[in-house]
Amino acid sequence: LKDGPDRVKTLLKWKEWVTEPRDDPATHCFAKCVLEMSGLYDAASGKFDASVIEAQHKAYPNSEDKGKVDALVKAVQALPPTKNDCTAVFRAFGPVHMAHKATSINLFHDNKALTKEIYEKLGKDIRQRKQSYFEFCENKHYPVGSPKRSDLCKIRQYVVLDDAQFKQHTDCIMKGLRYITKDNILNCDEIKRDFKQVNKDTGALEKVL
Incomplete structure (x- = not known):
C-alpha cells in the first residue's frame, strides 16, 4: 500500500x-x-x-x-x-x-x-498479543530460571551455538518471522521484503539466498 x-x-x-x-x-x-x-x-x-x-x-x-x-x-x-x-x-x-x-x-x-480466555489459558505456550517473536521464543526455549538462560547473552550478540536447544529456538524465530515456511522451506521473498521495508539493499542478500 x-x-x-x-x-x-x-x-x-x-x-x-x-x-x-x-x-x-x-x-x-x-x-x-x-x-x-x-x-x-x-x-x-x-x-x-x-x-x-x-x-x-x-x-x-x-x-x-x-x-x-x-x-x-x-x-x-x-x-x-x-x-x-x-x-x-x-x-x-x-x-x-x-x-x-x-x-x-x-x-x-x-x-x-473469545480469545482472551485462550491467551490466559495457554499463557507462555502461545505468543501473546503485541509480544515479539524474539521474546516469545526466548521465554519458550530459555525460560527464566532454566540452566541455559544465560546463553541468551551470547545469542543476542548473534553467536551461533551448536546444540539442539539453540536450533529449536532459531526455528521458532524464523518461522515466527515467516522466513521459513511450515514445510521448512526458506521464504526468500519474505526476507527480501523485510530488507526493503527498512530501505536496505538486497543485492548482497540475493547472492546468498
Whole structure:
C-alpha cells in the first residue's frame, strides 16, 4: 500500500476485515497475501484449501459453532482453481469472505472477547498479543530460571551455538518471522521484503539466498 492521505484509513479497514476499497489493486494483493500466508490459497496449484479451517477448529473447538465452520469449509471447497493473480483471487474468494466473515474472525482469533480466555489459558505456550517473536521464543526455549538462560547473552550478540536447544529456538524465530515456511522451506521473498521495508539493499542478500 503506497503512502498517501488515505493510507491509515485503508489500513484500519483491513485490520477490521473490511476489504475496501474493493476496486484498488492494493486491496486485492493484500487479500491474496493473507490467504496465502494463512494457507487458504496455494499459489503454485492455484487451489483454495479448506483444511486449515478444519485444523484451526480442531485446535480451538470452542471458538465457533461447528455448523458455521462446516458451512465455511463447504464454501471454500466449492471454489474453482484460480490463477495466481491478485484480482482473480480476490474476486473468487470475495463472496466467501463476505458471507462468512464473522465465522472467520472468531475462528482465527480476532474476536478479543473469545480469545482472551485462550491467551490466559495457554499463557507462555502461545505468543501473546503485541509480544515479539524474539521474546516469545526466548521465554519458550530459555525460560527464566532454566540452566541455559544465560546463553541468551551470547545469542543476542548473534553467536551461533551448536546444540539442539539453540536450533529449536532459531526455528521458532524464523518461522515466527515467516522466513521459513511450515514445510521448512526458506521464504526468500519474505526476507527480501523485510530488507526493503527498512530501505536496505538486497543485492548482497540475493547472492546468498
